Structure formats: structure tokens, C-alpha cells
Amino acid sequence: MKKAVFFLLIVINIMATGDLLKDFGLLKWESSPALVQIYYEDLVEDPVFSTSRDIQVFSSYEHRDDISRLSFYFYQNKLFKVEALYSREYADLSYLNNKVEAMKSQYGLYSLREKTEKVGFFTKKSRLLAWAKGATLISLQGIDLYDENEILVDSDLLEVHEYYPISIKF
Numbered sequence: 001m002k003k004a005v006f007f008l009l010i011v012i013n014i015m016a017t018g019d020l021l022k023d024f025g026l027l028k029w030e031s032s033p034a035l036v037q038i039y040y041e042d043l044v045e046d047p048v049f050s051t052s053r054d055i056q057v058f059s060s061y062e063h064r065d066d067i068s069r070l071s072f073y074f075y076q077n078k079l080f081k082v083e084a085l086y087s088r089e090y091a092d093l094s095y096l097n098n099k100v101e102a103m104k105s106q107y108g109l110y111s112l113r114e115k116t117e118k119v120g121f122f123t124k125k126s127r128l129l130a131w132a133k134g135a136t137l138i139s140l141q142g143i144d145l146y147d148e149n150e151i152l153v154d155s156d157l158l159e160v161h162e163y164y165p166i167s168i169k170f
Contacts, residue, residue: 029136029163030078033058046071049083066090080166084159091157096142099157100129107131107138121148137162 027036033056037043043058049071050057056074063070066087073081086095104110113128123146130139138161145154 027079029080030166032077032079033072033074036072036079040070040072043072049073066095075166078166080163082161086157086159088155091155096157099159100140103129103131103138103140107133119145122146122153123148123150135164137164 027039036058040058040060040063042060042062044061046057046059049059050073054075056077057071058074059069059071061069063084067084068087069083069085071081071083071085072079073083108131110129110131113130114126115128116123116125118124124143125146126141126143128139128141130137132138139159141158141160143156143158144152147153
């Protein structure tokens with residue numbers, strides 16, 4: 001019952017706010033790392049997620065029960081990307097379906113990309129749904145990893161909000 005109520009609050013929050021950043025107080029695109037750290041004292045620098053030396057990534061691993069990692073990406077000390085990796089215990093198929101429906105009602109039509117690739121003995125299948133809202137690209141990506149017998153080994157759900165005026169510069 002507690003999980004159902006919590007999930008309903010999340011869906012209502014998503015539908016009411018429409019933008020992941022609105023869930024984060026006064027944070028705006030181009031906020032500094034210092035401002036983000038005021039709201040998230042448990043942030044740790046996560047260089048493993050950085051794709052270049054010009055990008056700083058700070059992550060929280062204690063944000064909410066349904067999110068296992070919340071990461072903030074900065075380029076030249078300006079926030080340009082927020083990434084939420086959902087916990088496997090919450091992100092089952094019904095959670096995903098409800099999330100997609102909530103995002104469709106909020107953002108409208110989406111583009112869909114599917115990709116399958118071999119990674120050693122495994123097959124990685126991903127499905128990316130993307131919405132554009134002004135200068136922000138919002139995406140929801142499901143990533144499944146199957147073994148050589150087509151048995152599901154691992155599954156992740158990732159939500160990304162990216163501010164394009166900054167992200168196209170590097």
C-alpha cells in the first residue's frame with residue numbers, strides 16, 4: 001500500500017510539474033555546482049560519468065527510494081544535464097508504462113529509437129523515447145541485457161533532461 005501511494009504521488013508530481021528541474025527547488029539550467037550542493041548536501045563528485053575533462057558530474061545516491069542515482073552534469077560550471085537512474089525494485093513494467101503515459105500526456109508526441117548490440121556474450125537492447133520542450137531534450141531510456149540464452153540478466157531505466165544550448169558546445 002505504501003509503495004502504491006508513493007508511486008501515485010510521483011506520477012501526480014510529474015504530471016503537475018512537467019519538468020524534472022522543477023522538482024529541485026530554485027535550480028535552473030546554468031546553475032553552478034555550489035548552488036546545486038546547497039540543495040543536495042550528499043552530492044559526491046563522480047568523475048566516472050564524465051565524458052571529458054571539461055565536464056564535472058556530481059551525484060546523489062540517497063535522493064529518493066525510487067531513484068538509485070541522481071546526477072548533475074556541469075560544463076564550465078553551468079548545469080546542463082540531470083540524469084536519474086531508477087531503482088530496479090521500483091522500475092518494473094507497470095512503473096515504466098505509467099511513467100511513459102504520464103510523460104506522453106505532459107510532453108505530447110515522442111520519437112522512438114531502438115537499438116540492439118552484442119557486448120561480449122551478452123545482447124544489449126535499448127529503447128529510447130525522446131521529447132523536446134524548448135531548449136530541453138527529455139528522454140526515457142530502458143536498457144536490457146540478455147545472456148546468450150536470451151535470459152534477462154540486467155535492466156535499467158534512465159531519465160535524462162538535457163539543456164541543448166550548453167550541450168552542443170562541446
